[in-house]
Amino acid sequence: MSIAIFKYAAPMNFYGLAGRLIPWFAWSSGILTAIGLYLAFFVAPTDFQQGEAYRVIFLHVPAAWMSMFIYMVMAFWSAVGLAWNTRLSFMMSRALAPTGAVFAFLSLWTGALWGKPMWGAWWVWDARLTSSLILFFLYVGIMSLWSAIDDPRRGDKAGALLTLIGAINVPIIYFSVKWWNTLHQGSTINMTKAPSMAAIMLAGMLVMVFAAWFYAIAASLVRVRGIILERERQTEWVAEILEGKA
Amino acid sequence: MMWASWGEFWAMGGYGLYVWGSYGAAFIVILIEIISLGRGHKQTLKRLKRMKAWESQ
Numbered sequence: 330m331s332i333a334i335f336k337y338a339a340p341m342n343f344y345g346l347a348g349r350l351i352p353w354f355a356w357s358s359g360i361l362t363a364i365g366l367y368l369a370f371f372v373a374p375t376d377f378q379q380g381e382a383y384r385v386i387f388l389h390v391p392a393a394w395m396s397m398f399i400y401m402v403m404a405f406w407s408a409v410g411l412a413w414n415t416r417l418s419f420m421m422s423r424a425l426a427p428t429g430a431v432f433a434f435l436s437l438w439t440g441a442l443w444g445k446p447m448w449g450a451w452w453v454w455d456a457r458l459t460s461s462l463i464l465f466f467l468y469v470g471i472m473s474l475w476s477a478i479d480d481p482r483r484g485d486k487a488g489a490l491l492t493l494i495g496a497i498n499v500p501i502i503y504f505s506v507k508w509w510n511t512l513h514q515g516s517t518i519n520m521t522k523a524p525s526m527a528a529i530m531l532a533g534m535l536v537m538v539f540a541a542w543f544y545a546i547a548a549s550l551v552r553v554r555g556i557i558l559e560r561e562r563q564t565e566w567v568a569e570i571l572e573g574k575a
Numbered sequence: 576m577m578w579a580s581w582g583e584f585w586a587m588g589g590y591g592l593y594v595w596g597s598y599g600a601a602f603i604v605i606l607i608e609i610i611s612l613g614r615g616h617k618q619t620l621k622r623l624k625r626m627k628a629w630e631s632q
Contacts, residue, residue, distance in 0.1 A: 370584075371577060381588035385597045392601070431608055439597040446593050544605070551612045555619040562623050571624050 338417055340557045341566050347550040354547035361540035368533035376530075383530075385443040390534055391541040393436035396464055397499050399429035399545060403471075404496040407489035419485035420560065422492060423475060424553035428545045430468035437461060448512055456505035457513040460498055467495040481560060 337343045369387040376383040403422045410418035440458065441451040452458065471491050478484035506515050526534075561567045578584040587594040 374577070375588065380590060382590040382593055384587070384594050388597050388601050428608065431604055435601050435604060438600050442593040442597045442600075446590055548608060548612060551616060555616050558619055558623060562626065567623070568627065571620065571627055 338415060340417055340420070340561055341564070343417060344554055344557045347554050351547050351550050354543045354550065358540050358543035358547060361536055361543065365533055365536035365540050368529065368536060373530045373533050374527070379447060382443065382446045385439050386530070387533055387537050389436060389439040389443055391538045392432045392439060393461065394538060395541045395545055396429060396433035396436050396461070397502060398542075399425050399432065400464060400467070400492075400496065400499055403429065403492050404499075407492040410485065411489050411493075416560070417557075419489060420553050420556045421549070422489065423485075423556055424549040425545070426468055426472050426475075427552065428548045430465065430472065432541070432545070433461070433465040433468055437465060444512075453512055455511045455513060456509040457502065457511050460502040460505050463498050464495075464502060467491075467498060471495070 337346055365387065369384055373384070373387075375381055403425050406418040406422040406425075409415060410422065437458075440461070444453070445451050471488050474491055475484045475488045478487055505511060506513055558567055558570070585591055585595070
């Protein structure tokens with residue numbers, strides 16, 4: 330097991346592995362999205378309080394969870410990269426950020442479109458919403474920092490540092506509905522209590538969560554392959570790929 | 576079937592703007608990301624090939 334991990338920590342081996350994994354994750358995500366949307370629109374019943382407006386949940390919750398989860402994965406790779414100076418970890422962090430930003434944006438957008446009919450406001454400056462907006466700005470900030478620093482190794486370190494500092498925001502988002510009085514409803518899924526929603530609604534939402542998960546993996550693997558080629562362009566194996574031998 | 580007609584489906588009980596505004600935006604944003612991922616990889620390969628040809632001169 331540990332031998333396999335070290336083997337794939339080498340960008341050359343990981344490039345091939347990622348290439349083989351991408352179709353599996355992409356297809357799984359596509360199939361799960363189709364099932365999830367079917368459950369969301371044709372099986373899940375109308376909500377007794379919110380009517381049809383609640384159907385935004387099947388997008389909003391997966392997007393919000395992914396925006397936080399991807400950030401934590403980036404923080405993990407940043408920490409690994411800073412501690413052991415492993416090249417691939419920084420590349421993974423760079424590959425994840427744009428997809429994280431997409432989900433952070435979608436969580437804000439779908440939240441606004443859900444908030445308007447339910448609360449009467451597109452936006453309020455409460456703890457949950459404000460910390461989610463900060464998360465989106467963190468993604469944008471980290472990506473701007475990378476693109477502003479030409480030397481990739483220096484960019485890696487600066488970006489990793491910013492990612493780690495910003496990681497304090499994620500638990501703030503997560504616990505914001507408990508710590509502060511907020512318009513935002515409490516967590517849908519709880520570790521200690523039974524879920525506060527009908528089983529079929531929960532099933533649809535979880536299917537969409539896995540679809541988003543596999544999509545994020547596929548997208549970041551595509552991106553990391555590009556980054557690997559770019560960084561390893563002086564090596565023999567990349568030369569072979571460019572010549573069309575491999 | 577939960578919906579009596581397609582008209583009812585698109586109306587979403589009067590919340591059509593909010594529901595379809597959410598799903599429409601998600602569809603567009605993710606489509607843009609997928610297209611840019613596909614193009615990005617091809618462009619990287621092209622650029623690296625050009626750089627290599629230039630360096631080997």
